[in-house]
Amino acid sequence: MSNALPRIVPAAALLACLAAGFTTTPTYAKPAKAKAAAAATAAAAVATSAAHAKRPAAEAVDPAALRAGLPATVVSALRRANVPLSAASFYVVKVGAPMARASWNAEQPMNPASTMKVVTTFAGLQLLGPDFRWQTSLYADAQPEVDGSVNGNIYLRGRGDPKLVPEEMAKLVSTARRAGASKINGDIVLDRSFFADGFDANGTIDGESTRAYNVNPDALLYSFKTLSFTISPDPASRSVAVSVTPALAQLRVDNRLALTNGRCGDWRTRATPAITPQPDGTVLAAFDGNYAADCGEHVVNLATLSHSDFISGGFVAEWQLAGGTFAHTPGVRSGPVPRNAVLLARHYGEPLGDIVRDINKFSNNVMARQLFLTIGAEIDRGGPASTARSSTVIHKWLQKQGLDLRSLVLDNGSGLSRDERISAYDMARLLQQALASNVGPALIDSLPILGVDGTLRNRLTRANAAGNAYLKTGTLQDVRALAGYVDALNGERYVVVAYINHPNASAAQEAHDALMQWVYRGAP
Structure with missing residues (x-):
């Protein structure tokens, strides 16, 4: 089992690679034969259009x-x-x-x-x-101690930022670190009360619940609640690399893809992982089977985890990346920020x-x-x-x-x-x-x-x-x-x-x- 390091993807690039998934009729790359057929169809359509153009307007x-x-x-x-x-x-x-x-x-x-x-x-x-900007705030039960310890729970409060992506979460974490916080001794409480409950219960328009375009809103939406796996064949090393964004602390990648020669065929079946929760609280994304070098690089977008999994896993990953630690594996639950909570950091998202x-x-x-x-x-x-x-x-x-x-x-x-x-x-x-x-x-x-x-x-x-x-x-x-x-x-x-x-x-x-x-x- 390997835990591949996430490839850093700027928000603009992430939006571009997810663009097909955001539309309600996603399109995928066509194999060579399909492309040739499409070209022939297009040529026929042009010819047909030309023929129609020659007809009198009264007929058309x-x-x-x-x-x-x-x-x-x-x-x-x-x-x-x-x-x-x-x-x-x-x-x-x-x-x-x-x-x-x-x-x-x-x-x-x-x-x-x-x-x-x-x-x-x-x-x-x-x-x-x-110029309107969304706010995402981090609170704690108490001010950081001299040694950086935060005793008690921390609270993430969201107000619906549509683009709280890893770069933005890193800024929130950095602000909290500059405020003196380095070690969290409690749990993570998610305050999602800015939006009413029940959006996840509305279902999807087409039953495709793992498609990015069907993600439901949430006051603590993180990275569009979509995992983007990039599958890259490397003929020189006779291997297939797998990277994922965003980084989630609980996500593990088990990459057992074997590089083969020959035609690509159904690349999507081989490039789509089986995602399963594990007894230890981690989530495993398992890739298995053969992947032809002829397939080239592809990106697979999956919206499979919950909003809570995404925001908590993303926060923990960025916190640890910034040098922060936890006294123990934190529990995660939803709840309001207490009235007497201490503000550690507030982040303003991109302007409207x-x-x-x-x-x-x-x-x-x-x-x-x-x-x-x-x-x-x-x-x-x-x-x-x-x-x-x-x-x-x-x-x-x-x-x-x-x-x-x-x-x-x-x-x-x-x-x-x-x-x-x-x-x-x-x-x-x-x-x-x-x-x-x-x-x-x-x-x-x-x-x-x-x-x-x-x-x-x-x-x-x-x-x-x-x-x-x-x-x-x-x-x-x-x-x-x-x-x-x-x-x-x-x-x-x-x-x-x-x-x-x-x-x-x-x-x-x-x-x-x-x-x-x-x-x-x-x-x-």
């Missing part, structure tokens, strides 16, 4: 869609995907214009998938401010202006849910954070701005929901309001840029529209969505919202791509 577009301003390329793409027009909604308007350039089913409430994050992040920026970039660029569901709950708890301090409190606060905020969005149904604020709804028209109104607000630049800066970064980094990379569209994407089973801004070739800016709710939505990306390119050309 039904009269109602033509009157609504929809371009023939979009309607034709929907037809090829077998998505009826009744299952799609669009709203395109030039900023400042009194009339929409294209409007179809625009007032029909639709499932917006992750474009709902635009509502949550705009609300957060305005209600809390771009930076957090919303991570939420929107990488479509991070749990971070969006953390923000959504924080909005309610910070603005309406009537008790622990809950989805109902946050929904009420956001609706009141919208009404004060004259945005009575009657189609808006909020559930968890991330779009990872079958219940959330908003119409394309109402989303466009919100986007117009955001653009004119004091936080407009921060919101636009947080959106993925077409062909450049985030969830749009691989879309239309060679098209002229690349680099000129700032759009939040959204995907669920049966849902495909876009919402944001497109800067046209003539210098005009457009608000663009497009929703598809249909079993064939996953096949209709071409329709949204065609829409973005049409708007870039000035919606002629």
Whole structure:
């Protein structure tokens, strides 16, 4: 058995490697044959598109869609995907214009998938401010003694920081060490009371409880409650290395992978560990079997442990890494910080202006849910954070701005929901309001840029529209969505919202791509 040292991964890199896991339809690297097939399919699609482009517009577009301003390329793409027009909604308007350039089913409430994050992040920026920072605090029953001993228990209190990652935990620990604490003689008590209980009991949208995108919120969320295992073949040493982040004190890695030659095959089965609690309180991540050198390096993300396991294990690991010790193996339990407890350290997380970039660029569901709950708890301090409190606060905020969005149904604020709804028209109104607000630049800066970064980094990379569209994407089973801004070739800016709710939505990306390119050309 080996306990591999964790590879140090900065938070930005960790977010990037987890990005596929945060979306609701994760994608994985395709084997060579699949890539070739995909390339052939893409080529066929291009040829088909060219053939359709040569047809008269009257053949490609039904009269109602033509009157609504929809371009023939979009309607034709929907037809090829077998998505009826009744299952799609669009709203395109030039900023400042009194009339929409294209409007179809625009007032029909639709499932917006992750474009709902635009509502949550705009609300957060305005209600809390771009400089808002979450607090995580460490308390003790008594001040450190002269020799650094802390007699009694220590208490970790969280207020919902969405990005409490190892680098941030190390700062909290460092502050406590500078305050004179070096040896803890009691247990670890977790104060998670800032959020209401019961989020873990809500289940998941698809039953995939170990996927990173399904992690539930918690007042002491640590490192997205996701273990990232990196499997790296080394032909020179004829071995396979395994590293893991974050470091958890109780986690042990048993790496028995053997390097082989030949084709890769099903790498994921071999690279996914069996994770089991042990009688001594440790958790074992066991890898076994053969791993082909042809597979190359892969990352496997698993959300298998509890929030308590994550935050306590992460704290102990960082405490020991900083030279701190324990008088005995500490017990871990939940409970409130006593009134007479002594503050050892307080850490302020990254500013909200930076957090919303991570939420929107990488479509991070749990971070969006953390923000959504924080909005309610910070603005309406009537008790622990809950989805109902946050929904009420956001609706009141919208009404004060004259945005009575009657189609808006909020559930968890991330779009990872079958219940959330908003119409394309109402989303466009919100986007117009955001653009004119004091936080407009921060919101636009947080959106993925077409062909450049985030969830749009691989879309239309060679098209002229690349680099000129700032759009939040959204995907669920049966849902495909876009919402944001497109800067046209003539210098005009457009608000663009497009929703598809249909079993064939996953096949209709071409329709949204065609829409973005049409708007870039000035919606002629």
